[in-house]
Amino acid sequence: MPRKRSTDDGDELLARLGSLTAQARERAELQRTQVELAIALQRGMLPRDLPSAPGLHLAVRYAPACHGLNVGGDWYDAFPLPDGRIGLSIGDVQGHNIEAAAFMGQVRAGLRALAFATGEPGELLARTNDLLLSLGSELFATCTFVRVDPATGVLESARAGHIPFVWATADGKSGVVDDEAGPPLGIQRGVEYPVARHRLTTGGLCVLLTDGVVEGPSLAVEDGLDQVVRLAGIAAVAGLESQALAAAVIKGAESVGHEDDAAVLVVGLDGPGRRL
Numbered sequence: 001m002p003r004k005r006s007t008d009d010g011d012e013l014l015a016r017l018g019s020l021t022a023q024a025r026e027r028a029e030l031q032r033t034q035v036e037l038a039i040a041l042q043r044g045m046l047p048r049d050l051p052s053a054p055g056l057h058l059a060v061r062y063a064p065a066c067h068g069l070n071v072g073g074d075w076y077d078a079f080p081l082p083d084g085r086i087g088l089s090i091g092d093v094q095g096h097n098i099e100a101a102a103f104m105g106q107v108r109a110g111l112r113a114l115a116f117a118t119g120e121p122g123e124l125l126a127r128t129n130d131l132l133l134s135l136g137s138e139l140f141a142t143c144t145f146v147r148v149d150p151a152t153g154v155l156e157s158a159r160a161g162h163i164p165f166v167w168a169t170a171d172g173k174s175g176v177v178d179d180e181a182g183p184p185l186g187i188q189r190g191v192e193y194p195v196a197r198h199r200l201t202t203g204g205l206c207v208l209l210t211d212g213v214v215e216g217p218s219l220a221v222e223d224g225l226d227q228v229v230r231l232a233g234i235a236a237v238a239g240l241e242s243q244a245l246a247a248a249v250i251k252g253a254e255s256v257g258h259e260d261d262a263a264v265l266v267v268g269l270d271g272p273g274r275r276l
Helices: 002-045 098-115 121-135 221-238 242-255
Strands: 056-063 073-080 086-093 141-148 154-160 166-168 174-176 196-199 205-209 262-269
Touching (some): 056 086, 073 098, 073 262, 086 262, 098 121, 166 221, 205 221, 242 262
Antiparallel strands (some): 073 086, 141 154, 166 174, 166 205
């Protein structure tokens, strides 16, 4: 009789283990499906082509996080405005899941649609902020919007809680823009976003990016930005193409020490010796 009970106990244990294994496989399959769906949402919502204008050159690099369920909501966008200028946006949605990826699509689409009503960066971010609050989501997003005039090189920008962008000139100067930012989108009503004005000089570059490129457990944001400043300065002086700089900046994201989305958008103005 003791042997019979032992056999029965063993069979019951095996049955339980089999059930737990099946449940684990189902959960793993569900997680894999959610990650694949989130990545598909990300790729489907990002622009396939970038606008072109005489003398102005855009380049992007995007590396979505796909470690476990760590799929985030970084985005970039570039599109022509009705007055002939170019609108650029880059941003990061709170969270790393399928909801963040879907919310990213709403933010990007809202920005682009509202930009045709007003391309003024501060007003555009304010309207987008109100739109997101009306949706009732608990998520929020940081964002930079830039309006650039290809004919003059003038850039107008506004930031909603996002990290500042990097600039470099062909004469060897480079740095991080020192401008005031408003709060992230989707947090507070009635917010005003200050507008800063800059100018791309001949052969100059600007680098817009998300924090996944420059910040993580292994890299402080200040050090990450310094790294991008050095790369941009070298690229501007050497007359390197915007694509080469974007590739070098996104490569640096490997040193931040975590799996996160990383997006880079480079704006370059033609100059002597620039290889395009």
